[in-house]
Structure formats: structure tokens, C-alpha cells
Amino acid sequence: MSNTVSVWQAISGSGALCALYLCSVIFLFLTEKKKSLRILLVYFPLLWFAILLCPFTYQAAALLLDEEIYYRFFWVLPMTATLAYSGVKLYEMYRGRFRPVFGAVILAVFMLCGDYVYDSWQFSPAENEYHIPQAVVDICDAMHRPGKEVVAVFPSELMQYVRQYDCTIYMPYGRDILYLNMSSELYTLMEETENPDAVRICRLAAQEGCAYIVISENKKVRGSLEKCGYVYTRTIDGYALYFNEDMLIG
Numbered sequence: 001m002s003n004t005v006s007v008w009q010a011i012s013g014s015g016a017l018c019a020l021y022l023c024s025v026i027f028l029f030l031t032e033k034k035k036s037l038r039i040l041l042v043y044f045p046l047l048w049f050a051i052l053l054c055p056f057t058y059q060a061a062a063l064l065l066d067e068e069i070y071y072r073f074f075w076v077l078p079m080t081a082t083l084a085y086s087g088v089k090l091y092e093m094y095r096g097r098f099r100p101v102f103g104a105v106i107l108a109v110f111m112l113c114g115d116y117v118y119d120s121w122q123f124s125p126a127e128n129e130y131h132i133p134q135a136v137v138d139i140c141d142a143m144h145r146p147g148k149e150v151v152a153v154f155p156s157e158l159m160q161y162v163r164q165y166d167c168t169i170y171m172p173y174g175r176d177i178l179y180l181n182m183s184s185e186l187y188t189l190m191e192e193t194e195n196p197d198a199v200r201i202c203r204l205a206a207q208e209g210c211a212y213i214v215i216s217e218n219k220k221v222r223g224s225l226e227k228c229g230y231v232y233t234r235t236i237d238g239y240a241l242y243f244n245e246d247m248l249i250g
Contacts (some may be wrong), residue, residue, distance in 0.1 A: 003067075004058045011071045016113040021079050024086035031089065041082045048076055052177075068179050075190035083110065132161040142164040142236060143212055148248055152212035153205050155239070156191055172208035195222040202228030211247035214239050 029042050051057055052073055061070050087106045090223040094102050097172055117123050136158050143150050144166060151170045154162060155201040160175035173184050186204040189196045198221045205213050206229065215221065217240050226232055229241035 004053045020113045024082050137163040138236045151209045153210045154214045198223035198225045213242040
């Protein structure tokens, strides 16, 4: 039980919005007459929440899937729809002269129970219509070769966005390496903070068929990539691009 409760506490933030959601479910349980809405917004969420809090469910998910993604099962709870419907229903039930004020109070409660999403380090204002870092867009555009597949190795802060933008660019490892305890000598070298060895990076990148190596210009590399077959082409948005034409596919 402790694991499932910890997951719920981690995703519930301050808990204010979740408490408001619980109040909304209770409110609909007492007032909603339509059977279909009671099933969708009351009975199903309660049953699903009970299933997710069950330790056996957590153990099964950890065994068959991955415990790191267990929090996503809570997304099935129709929290937004329930809060919105409850607020409108409560507003419609009030017939007093101060109805507009009452509606404004309901909206204010919703706002005060929430949080400004960009206060979190996990979110940032969109830099473009793709909602990915602009550096990824610029670097991928520079790498793109019509009719050819390109393999490139990226720093971890960029790699999870690459194939969202350009599916003709491949990588020796993807974002799974961040979460699934996978091992890669090349990844370890790329993430070293103190003078990673240029010779080893180039050798391992070449073994993976990488035409490009992308390294932050703030990272000091021990040795020269250019002496190992990768030629410096340009710096884009703070990242240096090294290219080996012999590694192009197609």
C-alpha cells in the first residue's frame, strides 16, 4: 500500500485540487440522477482508484510493465471532466440574485486550488509550434539529408525530442536509457562531466554508424574528434556538430 500511496502523493501536488475532486465526486453521488453520468463520474473513478491503491495491482504492473510509469494509470481518472461538470451543476442549482458572483467564486476556487504549471522545472513555455526545444529543430534541420537516413548521437537533454521532429534521424539509444537502467558505454561517455575521451567517443560512435556527434560547447573534451574522422561543421544553439560523411546511410 505504501508504494501506491507514495505515487498518488507524488502526482497530487499540494493536494488541494485532489481534495476538490473528491468533494466533486461526493457531490455528484448525492445529486446526480442520470445513471450514465453516475457510472462515468462516480462509480468508475471510485472503483479504478481502489484498484490502483491495491498493492497487488502495483506489484503486477511492476512485474509486467515498469513501476516508473505506474503514475500514468491515475490519468484515467476523469478529474477535469468531473470538476467542470460539478462546477456547472452547482452553478445551475443556485438561483439566488447573486448568481454571477457565485459563479465567479466557483471559478476562483478552481484557480486557487490549482498551480501555475510553469513554476515546475518539468515545464517551460513552448519555443515553437512543435513544443520541443528550438535547438533540436535547428540541429535536425542541419542534419537532414533528403533520401538518406542519418544516425546521430545526442546529449541526454536533447535525445528524447529528436524523433518527435524528424523520423529519418536515428540514434544508438533513446530515452528508454534514462528510465530502464539500460547500459551503454557511449551514453556514459557522452554524459561524463569531466573531459570525456574524444577517441573513445568517436570509436564507439563509428561502431554505431553515427554520422553526427552532438556535444555541448560547454563540455570540454579530452583530445580531438577531428583527428578521429569527425569534422567540426558548426555550432547551433550552444551545441557543436561533428560530421563523418562515411557514416551516411542510403
